[in-house]
Amino acid sequence: MICPEEILALDASDPLAAKRNEFCLPEQTIYLDGNSLGPLPKGVKEAVADAVQNQWGQDLISSWNKHGWIDLATQVGEQIAPLVGASRGQVICCDSISINLFKLISSALQLNPERQIVLSQQDNFPTDLYMVQGLTSLLGAERCQLKSVTTEQLVDAIDESVAVLLLTHVNFRDGQRHDMQALTRLAHDKGVLVVWDLAHSAGAMPLSLDQHNVDFAVGCGYKYLNGGPGAPAFLYVAARHQRAIKQPLQGWMGHQTPFQFDPDYQAAEGVQQFLAGTPNILSLVALNAALAVFADVDMQHVRAKSIALAEVFIQQLSQSDCTNEFTICTPLDAPQRGSQIALAHPYAYAITQALIDRGIVADFRAPNLVRFGLTPLYTRYQDIWRTVQVLSEIMQTKRYLDKKYQTRQKVT
Numbered sequence: 177m178i179c180p181e182e183i184l185a186l187d188a189s190d191p192l193a194a195k196r197n198e199f200c201l202p203e204q205t206i207y208l209d210g211n212s213l214g215p216l217p218k219g220v221k222e223a224v225a226d227a228v229q230n231q232w233g234q235d236l237i238s239s240w241n242k243h244g245w246i247d248l249a250t251q252v253g254e255q256i257a258p259l260v261g262a263s264r265g266q267v268i269c270c271d272s273i274s275i276n277l278f279k280l281i282s283s284a285l286q287l288n289p290e291r292q293i294v295l296s297q298q299d300n301f302p303t304d305l306y307m308v309q310g311l312t313s314l315l316g317a318e319r320c321q322l323k324s325v326t327t328e329q330l331v332d333a334i335d336e337s338v339a340v341l342l343l344t345h346v347n348f349r350d351g352q353r354h355d356m357q358a359l360t361r362l363a364h365d366k367g368v369l370v371v372w373d374l375a376h377s378a379g380a381m382p383l384s385l386d387q388h389n390v391d392f393a394v395g396c397g398y399k400y401l402n403g404g405p406g407a408p409a410f411l412y413v414a415a416r417h418q419r420a421i422k423q424p425l426q427g428w429m430g431h432q433t434p435f436q437f438d439p440d441y442q443a444a445e446g447v448q449q450f451l452a453g454t455p456n457i458l459s460l461v462a463l464n465a466a467l468a469v470f471a472d473v474d475m476q477h478v479r480a481k482s483i484a485l486a487e488v489f490i491q492q493l494s495q496s497d498c499t500n501e502f503t504i505c506t507p508l509d510a511p512q513r514g515s516q517i518a519l520a521h522p523y524a525y526a527i528t529q530a531l532i533d534r535g536i537v538a539d540f541r542a543p544n545l546v547r548f549g550l551t552p553l554y555t556r557y558q559d560i561w562r563t564v565q566v567l568s569e570i571m572q573t574k575r576y577l578d579k580k581y582q583t584r585q586k587v588t
């Protein structure tokens with residue numbers, strides 16, 4: 177077993193250690209669910225209070241100009257851009273991932289009018305697949321058809337029949353990470369456009385969308401970017417495609433001159449055309465303030481610590497009494513995984529509840545996974561060490577068999 181002294185030494189030499197102070201974290205809680213809902217950054221409280229009390233409360237509608245509300249979606253997008261390796265003018269923050277996927281998949285299909293297949297992976301996050309299914313109902317199978325394959329079949333399935341490759345960079349269930357650069361290159365060689373879902377990678381690792389020649393991407397505001405429940409998502413459209421496409425949700429905020437109230441739609445230039453309706457200002461204010469946490473963070477440090485946290489978890493688990501009870505579903509090879517560990521067990525739900533009862537917040541993903549999100553900005557090595565200890569105790573005592581851990585909640 178790794179000894180407590182070694183763990184404390186890792187925390188003492190962690191270049192990100194001070195970042196933890198920038199978050200509100202409940203006492204006696206180890207929070208390993210930042211891949212579902214990031215915790216509250218301290219700066220967000222003040223920013224939202226100011227937006228409510230002073231901006232909305234006092235300055236009312238003048239705030240659209242006075243406090244820059246009208247440009248906030250663009251401004252927050254520009255703050256996210258360096259985190260995903262995008263230069264200016266290509267990222268905007270709006271709507272949800274689901275809605276942004278609708279806009280981007282239909283835009284990508286327009287660019288490849290002779291083809292209709294949207295290729296994805298069968299264990300992609302369901303909303304990604306649902307959006308393609310919805311587009312098929314809307315456009316007809318002659319314009320949009322979903323083909324989903326296993327990860328192993330993916331490379332062979334990328335061929336000249338495919339219009340769009342739609343993949344989530346890091347799988348939400350097992351944390352397996354695709355090679356974005358290699359798959360994007362392969363897709364382009366076959367004339368296929370790519371849409372990457374960065375829900376489980378933006379804010380968790382360095383990304384290089386421009387460098388890897390990615391066409392389109394979407395990402396999440398409420399997970400690793402800590403923007404709060406229902407925070408707006410973001411989308412990326414490579415500059416080279418912006419003139420050629422027209423997104424289908426032609427809302428007034430994506431018009432060239434919204435306040436001319438022109439009855440005919442004229443798309444704004446650039447990524448602004450991907451706005452549809454009025455931005456959710458309070459949520460944008462929260463996300464904007466949350467992103468300040470990243471201002472002085474080197475994403476290489478974040479990735480290095482994420483790998484190290486996972487190594488501690490895996491090593492400790494493999495030396496614990498309960499190691500044979502679980503299957504580690506996350507790849508053991510660091511480059512092949514994102515920033516989470518998923519353990520399979522038939523009693524995964526009850527084990528997750530028993531962990532939560534002991535102050536360790538993990539989550540359950542049906543049918544049989546306990547999922548531990550590793551978020552280097554506020555998770556310490558000692559938290560991981562303790563998590564494996566408590567898990568081991570729960571397994572040894574079979575506490576998870578207690579009836580109270582069996583009742584399924586609506587949200588898991």
Ligand SMILES: Cc1ncc(COP(=O)(O)O)c(C=O)c1O
Binds near residue numbers: 275303375376409
């Ligand atoms: C990979 C992935 N894509 C999409 C979503 C859904 O995003 P939204 O709720 O913003 O539509 C999630 C999680 O909710 C996700 O994990």
Ligand SMILES: Nc1c(O)cccc1C(=O)C[C@H](N)C(=O)O
Binds near residue numbers: 213375587
């Ligand atoms: N968006 C969520 C929600 O509104 C409630 C609970 C969880 C979520 C999630 O984000 C789930 C997440 N995408 C996942 O990877 O499982």
